[in-house]
Structures are given as structure tokens and as C-alpha cells.
Amino acid sequence: MFSRIKDDIQGVFHRDPAARNTFEVLTNYPGLHAVWLHRASHALWRANWKWLARTLSTFSRWLTGIEIHPGATLGRRVFIDHGMGVVIGETADIGDDVTLYHGVTLGGTSWKAGKRHPTLKQGAVVGAGAKVLGPITIGENAKVGSNSVVVKDIPDGATAVGIPGRIIINKQQSQAEVNPKRDKIARKYGFDAYAVAPDNPDPVANAMGIMLEHMHQMDTKVEEMCKVIQALGGDVCTDNLHNLTAEDFADTGIELAEKQQNAKGDHQSFDPSI
Structure with a gap:
């Protein structure tokens, strides 16, 4: 557990130049608090303590302004910067080193049970206010521009901008x-x-x-x-x-x-x- 917390803190230093020291990060980064509380609620969810898991998730939302369903899966060093207004749905699957900014929604487009929320692969970045909807896949190191609405898959290394999200050509190919x-x-x-x-x-x-x-x-x-x-x-x-x-x-x-x-x-x- 402590190794993962150390990983999370190092991830903040790598991605936020405003971070000055470990004590400041521990006490003043609600994105980290939300991730840590989610790990506890996710463990309760998997142990079939559903109500308790949802209650802890609700407490986390009150504390941080970030709503993460306890059924969602988060990888290592997931960084939610600023965080206010972030919503992550039940079947969302977030890989290692993913960065989410404030106002992001990882939502569903259907009321049917089963996989209905996005999968974000390693290193993906979702900009402020963006909406990623449905059981789609955001590729490794892909980016979603601020306030974009993405409803289709994004390939590895590409960027999507606009409403609806449109794929920008990869940087490797001008x-x-x-x-x-x-x-x-x-x-x-x-x-x-x-x-x-x-x-x-x-x-x-x-x-x-x-x-x-x-x-x-x-x-x-x-x-x-x-x-x-x-x-x-x-x-x-x-x-x-x-x-x-x-x-x-x-x-x-x-x-x-x-x-x-x-x-x-x-x-x-x-x-x-x-």
C-alpha cells in the first residue's frame, strides 16, 4: 500500500510543476485523496460490501468534489489534477499513468447492464471539461482536448478535439x-x-x-x-x-x-x- 502511495506522489511531481514538497502533496491534492479513498471503496465493492463501498464513495465525493464509482478500475499513478466535477462511471477502466483534469466525465450512453463506460489505456490524458462516453477505448498516450465530447475510439498517440471529438493526425506524421x-x-x-x-x-x-x-x-x-x-x-x-x-x-x-x-x-x- 505504501509503495503505491509513494508512486502516486512521485506521479504528481512528474506532472504538476506547482507541487513543491511531499507534505503539501499529501495534504492539499484532492485528486490523490479521491484515488486513495477509491481503492478502499473498490476493495469493499469486490468483497461484496456494496452499500459500504457506495457510502465511502459518497463521503469521498463530499470531501473532494470527485465522484468515482467503487466499481471502476484505476491503475497505478492515476493523477486527477484539480479534480472538481470529475465523474467516473462504474465500468470505467483506467490504466497506469493516466491524467484527468477537472470537469472530466467518463460516462455511459446506455442504461443496460454490462460494460458501458470508457477504457483509458496507459498514459492517456483527458483535458478539462471533456466528456468521454460509452464503452470506447482511448489508446496509449492519446489525448482528449478540453471540452471535447468523444464517443468513438481514439488510436494510440492520437488526439481528439471538438464536438463530436475528431481525430487529429498523429504527431509522428505531419x-x-x-x-x-x-x-x-x-x-x-x-x-x-x-x-x-x-x-x-x-x-x-x-x-x-x-x-x-x-x-x-x-x-x-x-x-x-x-x-x-x-x-x-x-x-x-x-x-x-x-x-x-x-x-x-x-x-x-x-x-x-x-x-x-x-x-x-x-x-x-x-x-x-x-
Whole structure:
């Protein structure tokens, strides 16, 4: 028991830079208190002391603001940061080194008995206010963005954002590798309008990028047609179209990609707590 408590405390130091010393963590981290009380209530639940298990779980909720059903299974070094408003259902299965932020719900989508809550594999992170619903699986080291609603499986190492949760491409495979043509357009225009930049994580904006790429291809074809018609003596396409630049988007707040890169660094890290 004491080795697991020591593990839990070390897990806090690894994942929370605000933690200063062991005594502070022991006395002021309700996420840890909720996990420790859950272990006791879970043991009672498995011993078929159901009422007593639920009563201890209710006391834990009063004390910490975190509701964990005694039937849920928690692995080692599970860290519930801040914790207020977290709800974990009866058949939830949480692996080692999982991190949950405040307002997270691991809920069900059915009133039928049996497995109806999520499974979170090792190292998964669920951001503040996110809802993970149903008997789905969140893969190893996967992430759920803040306030997202996830109702489908997330593969290992991927990230889901939005309502409903949409899978963002894994960090190991950049947009430039998926579509080098779009990356070329991004470099040509010098800004990340409509997610043509390879590091833009928004799936909806990436869809806009696909449309922009299609428009670029249509422009190329029209230009080729105009050259052929002019070679045959036709008087068409005599006026040049205005070339888009970053300045055309100044009123939208879009900046040059280079300036953004210098301001933000190579890539912003995932921050689920805001």
C-alpha cells in the first residue's frame, strides 16, 4: 500500500510543476485523496460490501468534489489534477499513468447492464471539461482536448478535439508528409490561412485547406486554357488576377507564418487544463 502511495506522489511531481514538497502533496491534492479513498471503496465493492463501498464513495465525493464509482478500475499513478466535477462511471477502466483534469466525465450512453463506460489505456490524458462516453477505448498516450465530447475510439498517440471529438493526425506524421502539395502552397503564400500550414491541428480548418488546394488547381487549369486560347488568336484573360498575400488578410488577424513561428516556437504543446 505504501509503495503505491509513494508512486502516486512521485506521479504528481512528474506532472504538476506547482507541487513543491511531499507534505503539501499529501495534504492539499484532492485528486490523490479521491484515488486513495477509491481503492478502499473498490476493495469493499469486490468483497461484496456494496452499500459500504457506495457510502465511502459518497463521503469521498463530499470531501473532494470527485465522484468515482467503487466499481471502476484505476491503475497505478492515476493523477486527477484539480479534480472538481470529475465523474467516473462504474465500468470505467483506467490504466497506469493516466491524467484527468477537472470537469472530466467518463460516462455511459446506455442504461443496460454490462460494460458501458470508457477504457483509458496507459498514459492517456483527458483535458478539462471533456466528456468521454460509452464503452470506447482511448489508446496509449492519446489525448482528449478540453471540452471535447468523444464517443468513438481514439488510436494510440492520437488526439481528439471538438464536438463530436475528431481525430487529429498523429504527431509522428505531419501534414506535409500527407500532402506535400498543400505544404508547397503554404510556403508560397507565407501564412497559415485556412490551415494550409502543416502544423495546424484543426480538422475543420484542414477541410478548408483541401478546398483552397482545389481552387489553386482550378486556377492553374484556367491559366493554361487562357494561354492556349491566346495562342490561337483569342482575346481573353488579358487582365492579370491579383496575387494573394498575407497583407490581404491583415484585418483577420492572420500573421506571417514566420512571425507566428518565432512567437510560438516550433510547436505549441498540448495544454489540457485551459
